[in-house]
Amino acid sequence: MRYEVRVAGRDLRVDLSSDARFLVDGRVVNADVDEIIRGWQWLVRVDGRSHEVTVLTRDPLRLAIDGVEVEASAADERSLAASRGTRPQGAGRHEVRAPMPGLLKAVHVREGDAVERDAALVTLEAMKMENELRAPAAGRVVKIAARAGSKVEGGAVLVVLAEIP
């Protein structure tokens, strides 16, 4: 199986063969792997060098490689091909979600409003702090999905923006 992988800003093509060989950009890499904490931590020996790799978060994927935190992603070719076949739904559409459960203190925009990038959309109170969630891009507010004063779950969509073409 072939994967397109990104680690710390580097793009790599990784092949994982059925005889447990590991190829990076077509070249065989001698790797010896132990899973230390199931699902979280691996010890990888590559050409005599030992690297401890820990999954810090999965979505987005972040790894600690020897204590250095980096962003990473991996997608296998089959699912990449599948996603390329269809035009990604809702291009130019941004869902602003609650990063964690909290109390929606205020909504600063109305449906139909045109907003600049970084404009304050809502104020969410969580962990005793008020946080303003801002527009990820300039656009029009097409939906406000929660009412001021309501409790919201982590991940809940609060505002939907459509980029103005």
Add this chain to the structure above:
Amino acid sequence: MTTAPLTKVLIANRGEIALRIIRACRDLGMRAVAVYSDADREALHVRYADEAYPIGPAAPRESYLAVEKLVAVATRAGCDAVHPGYGFLSENADFADAVARAGLVFVGPPASVQRLLGEKTRARRLAREAGVPVAEGTIDPLRGLDDARAAAAKIGYPVMLKAAGGGGGKGMRAVRSEGELEAAWRMASGEAASAFGTPALFLERLVAHARHVEMQFIADAHGHVVWLGERDCSVQRRHQKLIEETPGPSVDPALRARLGDAAVKIARAAGYRSAGTAEFLVAEDGSFSFLEVNTRLQVEHPVTELATGLDLVALQLRVAAGDPLPFTQAEVRPRGAAIELRVTAEDARAGFVPASGVVGALRLPAGPGVRVDHALFEGMRVPTEYDPLLAKIVVWGADRAEALSRARRAVRETIVAGLPTSIPFHAHALADPDFASGRYDTGYVAAHWPPPDAAELEESAIHAGALVAVLATRPRRATASVDGRAASPWARAGGEEALR
């Protein structure tokens, strides 16, 4: 004045500070009583304490802020004292009163002192009358937005809008121009009302390139007040501290003595008792102005403990029992350098937005000069109802360079997997030349974070990361290895490939 020694202390708090206080109780031979909300049933403070009692739902107002419940538990459990920790009720004079009315010792300054210093405009007046310089600003709380507009125009922008009811970075907003004032007023007064029960605000002139330097002091019931050294707390986001250190890189012995003297003057004028901290802004020219007194133990107290060798919580408990301070000012000799890094449940890369999750894997640093105060365990669900502080990594070195090396080593060893944290910020700051040289002020985080470049790694590390990215992303089969022995995940992944 002689008081019987304390024998049993209720800890009206949770998390790492509850553990910290339990440890001091143990060292002094006192029994420690914990309380816990529904969200903290499995928490470490519950497991470490001698006794633990439930106090209600996760919402702070119904548990850790419920004065009557806490006093009732303390009485029922036969406690003779209550330690409030920091946050929650630690600066709530009504709680101190309620504890005293129940015949218990409150481990902290008396309610009257808390009222005097807790209302920030009164504290500013007291400091000014004691001969301590205060930042230019309004003397009384503002009456409304129009009042604020007039006061800000008189002081001149930029100004700082602050809650009169309390500190800790809540209800505080920098205002650069009149156009920003209304929105800042709305946010700050809302935050102040929910954090302190009063929306009252006041204004101060915003000092550019200032450092936030605080002076720790402790006072007994016999009139002794001693200062224990400063902490530079300039590295902040949203007016909340991320890194604290002593000695302050900008503080020379003369300035230290002046800050110490100012803190002692304020403490004496207020009739202070217990541990406290006077906060100052130090301008580029070395002039300073008083900000506020935190009438409680502070999060960053271990920094001072490592430099002085003192146990501030044990001292609080002894002073609360009526003991005189066991040392004089001349006997306090801070040594070396200490740095604290606050590991918080916040996504540093996403602008420090609060995060939650379950701790999947945990490794805390150790070795020479490293102390970690925390209440984490693998499998712990980090509650969203409380402060995002997860752990405090505190390092000591013979000088600042050694402390920095040890801090870098400690951060590299630390793993808190399962949720985003502030650790990448700490790794970056410790490697940054401006922080390493001590050239930083309260604008540090805004100017240095996020970093423009990704971390540089050697080729084999990139390959190791790529391999784990694949192993961690691909769906896992429920089946065990075919031949029954524990196959390496690599061979297992290869085997699964063959099955596809």
